[in-house]
Amino acid sequence: MSEAAVPAPPAPVVNAPRRRRHSFVRDVLFGERQAVVGTIVIVFFTLVAVLAPHIAPYSVTQQTCAPYAGLSGKHLLGCDDGGIDMFSELMWGARVSLIVGFAAAVVAMVIGGGVGVVSGFFGGRTDIVLMRITDYFLVIPDIPLMIVFAALFGRHLLNIIIIIAIIYWTSTARLIRAQVKSLRERVFVKRSRALGASNTRLIFKHVLPQVTPLLIANTVLMVAIAMFAETYVAFLGLGDPTQLSWGLLISNAFQGGAMFRHAWWAIVTPGLCVTIVILACTIVGQSMEDAMNPRLKVGHLSVKRFGLRPIPTMRPAPGRWREE
Amino acid sequence: MAGADYIIKRTFFAIATIFVAVTLNFVLFRAVPGNAVTSLRCQFCTKQFKDALSKQLGLNKSKWAQYGIYLDNLAHGDLGSSYSDHNPVLQDLETPLKNTGLMVTLGTLFSVILGILSGVFASWRRGTLTDRFNLITSLAFYSMPTQWLGMLMVFYVAAWFGLPVAGIQTPDLGVLGPVSFWTLWSNRFEHMLLPALTLGLVLYGEYTLIVRSAMLETLGEDYILTARAKGLKNWRIVWTHALRNAMLPIVTLIALSFGSIVGGAILVEDVFSYPGIGFAVIQAIDRRDYPVLQGAFLLLTVSVIVSNFIADLLYFKLDPRVTT
Numbered sequence: 261m262s263e264a265a266v267p268a269p270p271a272p273v274v275n276a277p278r279r280r281r282h283s284f285v286r287d288v289l290f291g292e293r294q295a296v297v298g299t300i301v302i303v304f305f306t307l308v309a310v311l312a313p314h315i316a317p318y319s320v321t322q323q324t325c326a327p328y329a330g331l332s333g334k335h336l337l338g339c340d341d342g343g344i345d346m347f348s349e350l351m352w353g354a355r356v357s358l359i360v361g362f363a364a365a366v367v368a369m370v371i372g373g374g375v376g377v378v379s380g381f382f383g384g385r386t387d388i389v390l391m392r393i394t395d396y397f398l399v400i401p402d403i404p405l406m407i408v409f410a411a412l413f414g415r416h417l418l419n420i421i422i423i424i425a426i427i428y429w430t431s432t433a434r435l436i437r438a439q440v441k442s443l444r445e446r447v448f449v450k451r452s453r454a455l456g457a458s459n460t461r462l463i464f465k466h467v468l469p470q471v472t473p474l475l476i477a478n479t480v481l482m483v484a485i486a487m488f489a490e491t492y493v494a495f496l497g498l499g500d501p502t503q504l505s506w507g508l509l510i511s512n513a514f515q516g517g518a519m520f521r522h523a524w525w526a527i528v529t530p531g532l533c534v535t536i537v538i539l540a541c542t543i544v545g546q547s548m549e550d551a552m553n554p555r556l557k558v559g560h561l562s563v564k565r566f567g568l569r570p571i572p573t574m575r576p577a578p579g580r581w582r583e584e
Numbered sequence: 585m586a587g588a589d590y591i592i593k594r595t596f597f598a599i600a601t602i603f604v605a606v607t608l609n610f611v612l613f614r615a616v617p618g619n620a621v622t623s624l625r626c627q628f629c630t631k632q633f634k635d636a637l638s639k640q641l642g643l644n645k646s647k648w649a650q651y652g653i654y655l656d657n658l659a660h661g662d663l664g665s666s667y668s669d670h671n672p673v674l675q676d677l678e679t680p681l682k683n684t685g686l687m688v689t690l691g692t693l694f695s696v697i698l699g700i701l702s703g704v705f706a707s708w709r710r711g712t713l714t715d716r717f718n719l720i721t722s723l724a725f726y727s728m729p730t731q732w733l734g735m736l737m738v739f740y741v742a743a744w745f746g747l748p749v750a751g752i753q754t755p756d757l758g759v760l761g762p763v764s765f766w767t768l769w770s771n772r773f774e775h776m777l778l779p780a781l782t783l784g785l786v787l788y789g790e791y792t793l794i795v796r797s798a799m800l801e802t803l804g805e806d807y808i809l810t811a812r813a814k815g816l817k818n819w820r821i822v823w824t825h826a827l828r829n830a831m832l833p834i835v836t837l838i839a840l841s842f843g844s845i846v847g848g849a850i851l852v853e854d855v856f857s858y859p860g861i862g863f864a865v866i867q868a869i870d871r872r873d874y875p876v877l878q879g880a881f882l883l884l885t886v887s888v889i890v891s892n893f894i895a896d897l898l899y900f901k902l903d904p905r906v907t908t
Contacts, residue, residue: 395597396604401888403847404865404881408612411869411877484727491729492851496866510732514855519739527739531732538727 295547301540305533309354316348320504328523338525340509341516346525349509350533356505357534360421360490361541365482367425372432373475379433380440381463391437397430403492410498417500424489432478439471474549481545484538491534506530590900598893605885610654613878614647663879668871673879677864681883683752684860687776687783688849694784695791696838700827702788703795707803708822710796718792726789730848734782734855741778748775750857779856783848787841794837798830805829832902839895843888 308315317336318324323343324335331338337346379390409423443449449466457465487506493499494507495514509530513519518526645653657664663673706718725733738749748754753771757763802808803826811821850862857863861880868876 396601399601399843399889399892400605400608400885401843401846403850404884407850407865407869408877408881412612488729491731492847495729495731495851496854497869507729510729510735514731514735519735524739527732527735531729531736534729534732535724535727539723542723542727 294543298540298544298547301536302544305354305537305540306358308351309358312348312351312355316351318345318348320344320349320352328518328521328526330523331525337529338523340512340523340526341518341521346529349504350506350529352504353506353509353530354533356417356503357487357490357507357537360417360424360505361483361487361537364421364424364428364486364489365479367421368429368482368486369432369475369479371425372429372478373436373471375429375433376436377440377463377467377471380437381444381459381467383441383444387437390433394430394433397427398434402427402489406489406493407496407498410493410496415498415500417503420490420493420499423493424486427489428482428485432475432482435478436471436475439474440467443467443470477545477548479545480541480548484541484545487534487538487541506534510534587900587904591897594893594896594900598889598896601889602886605889606655606658606882607651609878609882609885610651613874614650663882664875666876667873668876673875676876677861677879677883680859680861680864683858684849684853684862687780687853687858687860688845690776690780691783691849691852692787692838692845694780695787698784698788699791700795700834703792704799704822704827706792706796707799707826708818710800710803719796722789722792724789725785726793728786730782730786730851731855733786734779734852737778737782738855741781747778749778751775752859775856775858779852779858782855783845783852786848787845790841791834791838795830795834798833799826802826802829832899835902836895836899839891839898842891842895846884846888 321344324345325339325343327339327341327343329335329339329343335345335347337350340346340349375390375394379387379394405427406423409426410420413419413423444467449462452466453462490499490505491507491510494505495511497511499505499508499511501508507530510527513523513526513530516526518524661674665672666676669676702718702722706715709715741747742749752775753768754775757768757771799822808821808826811825816825849860850865852858853860853862854866861884865877865880867873868880
């Protein structure tokens, strides 16, 4: 993101005591204009998704107007090919899209964070093996793999979440590993090891709290990626056809011939929702990450700095920054 | 020598990755219930016939033996034959692969030219309103689902310019007699334009961001100050002094984004019914034609691995200091 927009990273975050770090996250979220807007957008869509059953004006299972009826006072955003109110559909669609986005991001974060912490903390052979596996996953192109997985393992929503998570955990693992590796060498960790702290205690008490903010930032970025992936899966006809999502709405508009009926509302609105939420997640995640991980600003090698969306687009060549 | 060491390491990694991809390809597709014989739909097939066929295909052997057969076939360029038309998979995929190659090249060309122009411009005018506008535009393109942008293209752009929106050439072309080379290819180019533009625009946002931040880095260097002190013209400073040095990360990152180009091509081809490899994949899913799906997945994966390998070598060529 723009360098001018990101304030100089305040005092060494890594050494800051616990309470200050929380206030730091708050600073990032509310200190920057774009991040504030992004946060508001995400909160807004989340609220809509949660409240959809109560605030949606029409049912999304029954026909309430003519197919592709245009915009009117009764149907604010017109209707789709089945004569269902688009406005209500968008509200309901937000639920599945956001659930898939957040769930897949959290699963990816757990896998990636776990691998990263273990690999960075223990080093040695564990590290080599885990990073090799990560390398392989990094090279395999995401969308073809997603297609194959989805085609082979069925169209259940849970499957889709797992598929997305399995494909996208790698960048988190690399990022966290690098961070943990440098943390391990810090004095406070060494001291408490000298005092007889066990590995478990070291990880949970010292390492994990330090990487958590970065993990959170990464998760927010991952939500954007996962939502992208959801629309792709749905569009290729591999999504769960019973679950109404924005991806499915885009796909329906395409399959239902909205383009030839000139029903722009059916085409434009779902994609616009996706774009806005992804934009918001990217901006918020990137602002958080920029501020929390000053290292990403260092060299040419930090792919993250150049590409905002970490993996599906900018797959770093494996081994490129093993020396971090 | 460190350089030779690096090349050997990368070569070894590329070969190992291809091997893993090949194995993954085997494992994934054996995980599906059913095989080539059970999914055979013929009314008059007797049990004896099916048994004989199983034996011929080696399906009655152990998984390890099957894996051996699979590797052996692969080494001979045999990817099996399609369930739907019984042609060898490789033969079926050859034309789509060429079609995709052309379209993707054109799209990449669009995105690289657009991306470099707007990225350089944004970095030169950094901090101004132009820069902000440019950033927001590229971020917006970057947050759009590819298929949705394609649909917008069909819906809005195609009509303005009177461009065709589906297929690779006008269906009746050449039916009423042979057409000249020039007619054929200008017709094909017209059909290729919109898919390539869609792909180009999706990537353009990303490339702009890459170029901009790489340029910002070099523009801050001392030699730029020197160039300026020498009284060189602005465009000369930007194009020959700054951009040439910024090319290192740009070139490698663009080479690395090949995976996402492949993914984007699949979605774009689906929208425009462009008979490339992505379209072949979609059709294979619809027909449950696993050998074709498997072959396409393998080809795509291997091409991404190879392009990553080339990116590694390119990186080394441009900056011989790297050794890891």
